[in-house]
Amino acid sequence: MKVREAMIRDVSAIFEDETIEDFIVSCLRQNKSGLPVVDDEFKVVGFLSESDVIRSALPSYFSLLQSASFIPDTHQFVLRLEKIKNDKVSLHMIKRVTCVKLDDTVIYAADLLIKNNLKILPVVDEERRLIGIVNRIFLIHAATQGKIDR
Amino acid sequence: MDVLTATLNPALDREIVVENFTINDFHRVKNPSYSKMDPGGKGINVSVILSGIGVRNVAMGFLGGYIGKVVEEKLRTMSDLITTNFLYVEEETRENIAIVDPIMDTITEINSSGPLIKPDDLRMFLRRFDVALSRVRHVVVSGSVPRGIENDIYSVICRKTIEAGKFSFVEAIGPTFENAVDAGLVTVSRPDLRSRKILFGQTLVELRDYVDVAKYMISRGSRLSVLSYAIEGDVIATRDGVWLFRAKSHIEKSHLLGTGDAFMAGMVHSIINDERDFFQAARKGMAAAIAEAGFISKELITPKDIEDNLESFEIHRLE
Numbered sequence: 001m002k003v004r005e006a007m008i009r010d011v012s013a014i015f016e017d018e019t020i021e022d023f024i025v026s027c028l029r030q031n032k033s034g035l036p037v038v039d040d041e042f043k044v045v046g047f048l049s050e051s052d053v054i055r056s057a058l059p060s061y062f063s064l065l066q067s068a069s070f071i072p073d074t075h076q077f078v079l080r081l082e083k084i085k086n087d088k089v090s091l092h093m094i095k096r097v098t099c100v101k102l103d104d105t106v107i108y109a110a111d112l113l114i115k116n117n118l119k120i121l122p123v124v125d126e127e128r129r130l131i132g133i134v135n136r137i138f139l140i141h142a143a144t145q146g147k148i149d150r
Numbered sequence: 151m152d153v154l155t156a157t158l159n160p161a162l163d164r165e166i167v168v169e170n171f172t173i174n175d176f177h178r179v180k181n182p183s184y185s186k187m188d189p190g191g192k193g194i195n196v197s198v199i200l201s202g203i204g205v206r207n208v209a210m211g212f213l214g215g216y217i218g219k220v221v222e223e224k225l226r227t228m229s230d231l232i233t234t235n236f237l238y239v240e241e242e243t244r245e246n247i248a249i250v251d252p253i254m255d256t257i258t259e260i261n262s263s264g265p266l267i268k269p270d271d272l273r274m275f276l277r278r279f280d281v282a283l284s285r286v287r288h289v290v291v292s293g294s295v296p297r298g299i300e301n302d303i304y305s306v307i308c309r310k311t312i313e314a315g316k317f318s319f320v321e322a323i324g325p326t327f328e329n330a331v332d333a334g335l336v337t338v339s340r341p342d343l344r345s346r347k348i349l350f351g352q353t354l355v356e357l358r359d360y361v362d363v364a365k366y367m368i369s370r371g372s373r374l375s376v377l378s379y380a381i382e383g384d385v386i387a388t389r390d391g392v393w394l395f396r397a398k399s400h401i402e403k404s405h406l407l408g409t410g411d412a413f414m415a416g417m418v419h420s421i422i423n424d425e426r427d428f429f430q431a432a433r434k435g436m437a438a439a440i441a442e443a444g445f446i447s448k449e450l451i452t453p454k455d456i457e458d459n460l461e462s463f464e465i466h467r468l469e
Binding site: 004008009010011012015018022026029030031038040041042129131132 | 208214219222226230232233234235236238239240270274277281282284285
């Protein structure tokens with residue numbers, strides 16, 4: 001099975017120069033946890049997820065801690081979120097994004113999703129323009145139906 | 151990608167077939183297939199029909215809430231040829247309810263008004279439209295304009311389209327349609343005359359009125375104008391003349407659902423194959439509409455259906 005048979009042909013995305021607030025509103029309304037980030041040619045230049053926004057709004061030493069209970073004041077998080085909400089998406093996105101193409105196999109896409117702990121993979125054309133996405137639940141479903149060949 | 155369809159006010163179309171429908175009465179739907187739920191709104195309908203005749207397209211517009219998600223999911227599962235790129239707004243997408251009565255030959259339609267579009271929503275939509283426009287050849291913009299959007303919106307969309315060297319196909323009614331036609335921004339103009347027959351200040355009564363308005367739209371820059379005339383006819387105008395197309399057999403009013411959108415899709419399909427022959431596009435559009443009228447509900451016609459119906463109507467040259 002190829003990616004072209006398993007993808008969702010939706011190209012909802014956020015532009016790299018739109019704001020974190022635009023991103024939050026878009027995700028909230030679409031019930032999504034992240035969006036591909038594109039430039040003016042619709043080329044995928046990054047990915048932004050709610051986890052990236054949370055990470056940006058936490059103190060830099062947070063990643064060294066084992067538990068959120070070490071954060072002295074959650075109010076700090078809210079204040080930092082307020083500070084970054086007008087930032088451009090490009091400041092907080094993940095820039096090295098793994099993408100797949102139409103003729104990649106679904107097993108390859110599943111491998112990328114699992115190994116990189118991703119929820120969504122953008123599907124791009126030869127010029128890296130966004131043409132859809134593949135997500136975990138669809139791949140899990142395809143696997144349970146025996147549609148994924150090795 | 152060949153075509154972009156813009157539906158500013160999409161809907162969830164709910165079609166219920168009720169025999170001998172009367173108001174203020176209790177009715178039961180006899181057959182489960184007589185109660186259907188489909189993605190709707192004129193642009194989306196064109197997207198669906200285009201996908202049936204093999205045309206890859208991207209559907210854009212505004213959706214919102216739970217109903218918006220249903221519209222998007224249903225649309226996407228209908229065909230691999232449709233890509234969705236909707237901007238989500240705060241309020242809920244509307245529902246269109248049509249009660250079709252095949253016995254009394256009536257359609258009773260109730261359309262809700264749809265969500266409020268805020269300036270930020272419009273800004274984000276137009277940004278996405280600009281980028282999508284660079285990837286298609288033709289733009290179809292059809293249907294009503296939701297609350298919060300100014301009457302110049304069709305002009306804005308069509309100006310971008312024309313300035314990018316592409317064709318704009320528009321089906322709508324009211325000031326937003328008239329403004330875009332008047333500004334010479336509509337390549338193929340098809341006024342939506344279902345709810346009222348007033349256009350450019352003129353009430354359309356006689357065939358002559360239809361001819362005058364069709365010619366007026368050509369004089370403003372349209373390459374093809376199409377006006378639905380009576381149930382079985384259409385007045386067609388290009389730079390080369392005016393014609394009346396008339397179906398050879400009677401078309402039931404209850405079979406009209408989706409015929410206007412099929413007409414549009416047929417024209418787009420023809421123009422993709424030959425960008426210069428607008429009369430041929432009108433013929434293909436009429437054939438597609440008649441093919442669609444063969445179904446009681448919205449069904450997908452095929453390219454063969456269009457070819458098979460090219461002789462199903464008479465063509466009279468008027469001017």
